[in-house]
Amino acid sequence: MRILHTSDWHIGRTFHGYATEEHLEQVLLAMAALVREHGVEVVVVAGDVFDHSAPKAEAFALLNRAVARLREAGAVVVLTSGNHDGPARLGHLADFAAHGGVHVRTDLASIASPVMIDDDAGPLALYGLPYLHPALLAGAYPEFSGTTHAEALGFAMDLVRADQAERGCRWVVAAHCFAQNAGEQVRETREDGGLTEERDITRGGLDLVPVSVLEGPDYVALGHIHGRVTFTDRVRYSGAPLRYSFGEKDKPRGAWLVEMGAGEPGSAPIEVTWLDLPMPRQVARLRGTLAELVTPGSHEEAREAWVEVVLTDDVLPHEAMRSLRERYPYAVTLTHEPTNRVEQASRGYAERVRGLSETELLSEFLAFVRDGHGPSEAENLVLAEAIAARDAAEVAG
Incomplete structure (x- = not known):
């Protein structure tokens, strides 16, 4: 079984206000070529298919074209909803699409209902978990009383494990979450107006999911983090197919090709290879x-x-x-x-004005508020005239 693991397409996202759909379509076209070249049988998109909960018609049109190309290349397609997606909109016509080999997993009530795929090694159960908000999960399952994402995903995995135990076959899980190994610090990079900010997302721990919660499957395809991450051979993030911020400048773009052989559930032999995708614009x-x-x-x-x-x-x-x-x-x-901004900020006010004449004091003030750029010759003349006029008025008074 050959599975291509991708995520976080974010159809409709802009790059600092500039549309990215044209570039994303080029990348997804290249992805279809990889599917054909490597004989991929299943493509998994682990959440955040769209960038908004109410995507525009053009975003749906791009998704339709991309999925059609993947199907034409010979792959079954499994998509799950992420925190950016509107589950109802993404899942619209999901039952109809399944008849065409496109499986959209957005329904919380269907967490333990896998997509069943067969190959020469036997059946494989692929569980596509939508983004699990604890409050919404409690609405679908009254027996769930947790409040964190880790508890929600743990509850979902218990349902999945119970179903898989009855099936007794190889199994794969796709999930959209912030996974973390014990003791690691996880950071999310955000950008606004060209300034980069790193936000520590471990604060409070409500969003974090220990990797141990995901133990058991033959492979776990994760989405949510925009860079590729390998926790174990069987638990990985693929990252986004495009760079959507300057904070992602050095992160490679591609997808994981997972080749899975026959074996006992949870220990089937796998070989995982990174496949690069093109970058339409660096x-x-x-x-x-x-x-x-x-x-x-x-x-x-x-x-x-x-x-x-x-x-x-x-x-x-x-x-x-x-x-x-x-x-x-x-x-x-x-x-x-400005280069001078740091130099000026390092000097205290008293140090900057100590021993200065009035003319020098005004010059220092202008240099401070203008990042090191003092008065011009013309401005010096105006300042000198102003000081002379004031002195004359004081004498006359």
Whole structure:
């Protein structure tokens, strides 16, 4: 059995306001080619198929094209809903789609109802778990009283294990969660306006799921984290097929090819291989003065990339972004971090003004509020005239 593990397509997501559908379609077209090339029998999409709970018609059209290509390449397709998806919308016509080899798992009541797939090694049960919000799970199962995602997934896995024990065959689970090994710190990278922030998601522990909760299956296909992660040979994240932020700059993009042979449930021999996917547009971070960055020949590798720029000029140049986009058409964020800002901030106010004349004090103030850029000659003349006029008024008074 050859299974392709992917996740987090996020159809409809933008890159700092720029549409990504065209790039995503190119990547998913390449994914269909990999399915055909490697004889993949099952494609698993472990949640966050869409980026919004109410996706636009264009997003559904892209999904339909992508799934149709995967089916034409010979694979059964299993999709689960993630925390970004609207389960009801993603699962619309799920029963109908199943007749065509596309299985959409969004219904909490069907957690323990697997997609059954046969090959020369026998049957395989594939359990696609939708994102399990504890409150919604309690609504579907009155006997569940947990409040954390770990408890919700543990409850679901117990249901799955009971069903698998009756079937007695190889089994695979697809789940959308924040999995964590004991003692590890897990961080999520977020970006806003070009600034990167790392958020410690272990705080409170409500979202974290110990990897031990997922023990047992022949393979666990995880979604939710946008970078590939390997906990064990049998428990992995594939990451997203596109880079959706500058924080994902160095994370490879692809999918796991899982080849599974015949064997006892939970210990069937597997071989897992990483398959790269193309990057229609790279991402780049550039830092320097405007003059340095727009110099002909500089940073040629970033000419066609999504670009995040940090300008270090003392004063933000006029229409800096326009100048940058003449060289880097896909520059999308601009942050101003003058080199002098750190130097000035390290000196206290008393130290900066000690022993200064009034003219020097005004000059120091302008330099401080303008990130090191003091008064021009013309401004010095205005300041001198203002001080002289004040002194004359005091004498006359």
